[in-house]
Amino acid sequence: MVSVDLFSDTVTRPTPAMRRAMAGADVGDEQQREDPTVNLLQDMVAELLGKEAALFLPSGTMCNQVAFAVHCRAGDEILLQEQAHPLLFEVGGASAMTGALLRPVIGAGGFFTGEQVRSATRPPVYYMPRTRAVSIEQTSNVIGGVCWPLQQIEDVCRVAHASGLVTHMDGARLLNAVVASGTTARQFAAPFDSVWIDLTKGLGAPVGAVLAGRRDFIEEAWRFKQRFGGAMRQAGIIAAAGVYALRHHIDRLAEDHARARKLAHGLAELSGITLDPTRVETNIVVFDVRNSGLDGESFNARTLASHGVRFSVLGPTAVRAVTHLDITDDGIDRALEAAHAAVSR
Numbered sequence: 603m604v605s606v607d608l609f610s611d612t613v614t615r616p617t618p619a620m621r622r623a624m625a626g627a628d629v630g631d632e633q634q635r636e637d638p639t640v641n642l643l644q645d646m647v648a649e650l651l652g653k654e655a656a657l658f659l660p661s662g663t664m665c666n667q668v669a670f671a672v673h674c675r676a677g678d679e680i681l682l683q684e685q686a687h688p689l690l691f692e693v694g695g696a697s698a699m700t701g702a703l704l705r706p707v708i709g710a711g712g713f714f715t716g717e718q719v720r721s722a723t724r725p726p727v728y729y730m731p732r733t734r735a736v737s738i739e740q741t742s743n744v745i746g747g748v749c750w751p752l753q754q755i756e757d758v759c760r761v762a763h764a765s766g767l768v769t770h771m772d773g774a775r776l777l778n779a780v781v782a783s784g785t786t787a788r789q790f791a792a793p794f795d796s797v798w799i800d801l802t803k804g805l806g807a808p809v810g811a812v813l814a815g816r817r818d819f820i821e822e823a824w825r826f827k828q829r830f831g832g833a834m835r836q837a838g839i840i841a842a843a844g845v846y847a848l849r850h851h852i853d854r855l856a857e858d859h860a861r862a863r864k865l866a867h868g869l870a871e872l873s874g875i876t877l878d879p880t881r882v883e884t885n886i887v888v889f890d891v892r893n894s895g896l897d898g899e900s901f902n903a904r905t906l907a908s909h910g911v912r913f914s915v916l917g918p919t920a921v922r923a924v925t926h927l928d929i930t931d932d933g934i935d936r937a938l939e940a941a942h943a944a945v946s947r
């Protein structure tokens with residue numbers, strides 16, 4: 603049985619107070635734009651991100667796919683980091699649904715530069731794909747929850763706009779970056795034509811994500827929400843969890859970050875485990891178990907069997923731990939005991 607679940611921050615269960623907010627939500631027909639709680643959530647996110655309008659969608663994946671569909675035509679190219687979510691985990695959605703090509707840009711530590719965007723942007727000749735968009739993931743998930751610095755974002759977006767590209771932020775964990783860096787959500791969002799936040803990661807809501815941008819962008823996004831089957835009915839029941847999370851669960855992300863740092867420092871002391879704890883900026887800890895003689899799967903199987911501690915396995919010997927609302931200080935201690943036992947056997 604899993605007792606400490608570090609698999610992802612998506613495993614959280616709604617708190618009793620969040621459930622009460624959901625049960626008491628005012629609702630209406632969301633597809634007709636008549637759900638007052640969905641409308642409130644959209645207004646709150648537009649305000650938070652400093653954008654004209656926002657759109658509630660069932661998932662972050664749909665936010666990426668709807669944004670790509672609005673921005674691109676078939677044959678267009680989107681630049682993004684080589685381990686970005688749409689490249690790894692969206693089943694080729696950009697090509698399947700929009701016909702867009704995803705082109706990885708390999709940058710130091712997971713970040714690319716404005717100069718790299720300039721050189722990756724194809725000349726406007728009729729026999730090449732049109733480079734149309736650049737997408738940035740804040741924080742970068744598989745890289746280890748690291749935050750794009752604001753200056754680098756501004757550099758990338760300035761060059762992108764000067765080259766005629768549109769800019770998109772996958773902000774699944776943008777609020778983790780906000781809490782970790784002290785940079786506001788508006789500052790991070792300002793250079794982007796489209797940006798979204800997930801409600802189901804650190805914020806701890808059960809369903810949904812919110813995409814924001816200019817009013818005309820969001821009007822067009824509504825068309826794809828409908829086309830992809832993302833328009834809902836009495837969705838205020840789930841939007842209420844998002845409203846609650848935005849009011850009560852942002853500042854507490856600092857606790858997740860502190861626990862991730864504690865975990866990282868503890869893991870770094872174990873022989874057989876390799877990681878640089880100074881790279882842990884938010885709630886994600888990626889480490890390598892190669893020197894323990896174990897692969898990632900057997901490390902995870904051992905911690906699960908002995909202590910009920912679940913990690914996620916990213917590669918042959920790469921393992922990830924994610925802290926969240928349901929992880930306590932005791933959970934971190936138990937995870938460290940489990941890791942110690944696994945590599946000592």
Ligand SMILES: Cc1ncc(COP(=O)(O)O)c(C=O)c1O
Binds near residue numbers: 774802
């Ligand atoms: C960086 C990033 N983008 C997008 C997504 C997709 O979000 P969702 O699970 O809400 O579809 C995830 C989910 O893990 C993610 O980590």
